Amino acid sequence: MSKRKGAETMETVFSPAVTLEGLAQRPTQPLVVVISGPSGAGKDSLIRRMKELQVPFHFVVTATSRPPRPGEVDGVDYHFLSRERFEAGIRAGEFLEYAVVYGDYKGIPRWEIENALASGKDVILRVDVQGAATLRRLIPEAVFIFVIPSSREELIERLRARGTESPESIARRLQAVEEELKHWAEFDYVVVNRNQHLDEAVADILAIIRAEHRRAHPRAARREPMSPPPSSR
Numbered sequence: 001m002s003k004r005k006g007a008e009t010m011e012t013v014f015s016p017a018v019t020l021e022g023l024a025q026r027p028t029q030p031l032v033v034v035i036s037g038p039s040g041a042g043k044d045s046l047i048r049r050m051k052e053l054q055v056p057f058h059f060v061v062t063a064t065s066r067p068p069r070p071g072e073v074d075g076v077d078y079h080f081l082s083r084e085r086f087e088a089g090i091r092a093g094e095f096l097e098y099a100v101v102y103g104d105y106k107g108i109p110r111w112e113i114e115n116a117l118a119s120g121k122d123v124i125l126r127v128d129v130q131g132a133a134t135l136r137r138l139i140p141e142a143v144f145i146f147v148i149p150s151s152r153e154e155l156i157e158r159l160r161a162r163g164t165e166s167p168e169s170i171a172r173r174l175q176a177v178e179e180e181l182k183h184w185a186e187f188d189y190v191v192v193n194r195n196q197h198l199d200e201a202v203a204d205i206l207a208i209i210r211a212e213h214r215r216a217h218p219r220a221a222r223r224e225p226m227s228p229p230p231s232s233r
């Protein structure tokens with residue numbers, strides 16, 4: 001009896017009063033989901049599959065100085081920029097974050113973030129591990145997912161089978177894996193994308209997003225620099 005009374009007191013102190021209807025219809029904030037992991041882990045394949053399944057989300061198209069691969073579409077997969085144009089963008093402060101990844105520039109245009117937030121949908125960003133570290137500082141309330149293959153052999157096989165990289169480019173990507181793996185514990189979730197089981201990894205990501213929307217206590221409120229770019233200040 002006294003325990004019950006104690007519990008009631010705790011509830012009164014810590015839970016703001018709500019009605020059932022109010023709680024059931026509580027609006028949920030769009031999530032920012034950051035998908036990262038080694039090259040060849042399957043990040044792009046997962047995102048492509050989620051688009052095919054018509055999962056409602058806004059994908060942030062990042063910019064790169066690397067040339068398009070066969071099948072990649074400018075403005076859909078990346079904004080493909082020349083090195084000179086990218087460097088001019090860096091000088092002009094156009095990027096929320098940028099890094100040199102496997103020898104090419106990669107960066108998130110600030111206006112892409114503005115568009116993403118205006119969409120009102122969950123926002124998905126795919127960046128390398130350095131980018132994830134920067135975003136953790138800039139958007140601490142984001143959900144960080146580390147995608148991995150189930151073995152190094154699987155990774156090598158996939159990078160070779162993708163057929164988009166030179167042997168040097170594959171070697172550079174494999175060399176980076178050890179360093180990238182050191183950061184796994186900084187992520188909120190680890191998703192394994194097993195060979196021929198892409199849909200299981202997609203299901204894991206959807207489950208994470210679903211659970212995050214059911215949080216009683218949302219992640220910390222959004223704050224700087226999800227605000228206007230310097231040019232408009």
Ligand SMILES: Nc1nc2c(ncn2[C@@H]2O[C@H](COP(=O)(O)OP(=O)(O)O)[C@@H](O)[C@H]2O)c(=O)[nH]1
Binds near residue numbers: 044063127
């Ligand atoms: N830091 C950062 N990384 C990015 C950005 N856009 C893409 N990347 C990452 O850059 C890495 C290399 O991308 P890509 O050249 O497409 O090759 P892949 O990893 O071999 O598929 C991937 O891990 C991407 O997630 C960005 O804006 N910033």
Ligand SMILES: Nc1ncnc2c1ncn2[C@@H]1O[C@H](COP(=O)(O)OP(=O)(O)O)[C@@H](O)[C@H]1O
Binds near residue numbers: 037038043162195198
């Ligand atoms: N679960 C999977 N089973 C088999 N092949 C896969 C799987 N996931 C991705 N791949 C293949 O592996 C290669 C690398 O995937 P990709 O999505 O480009 O990785 P990332 O974007 O992380 O670099 C691609 O050729 C892709 O088709």
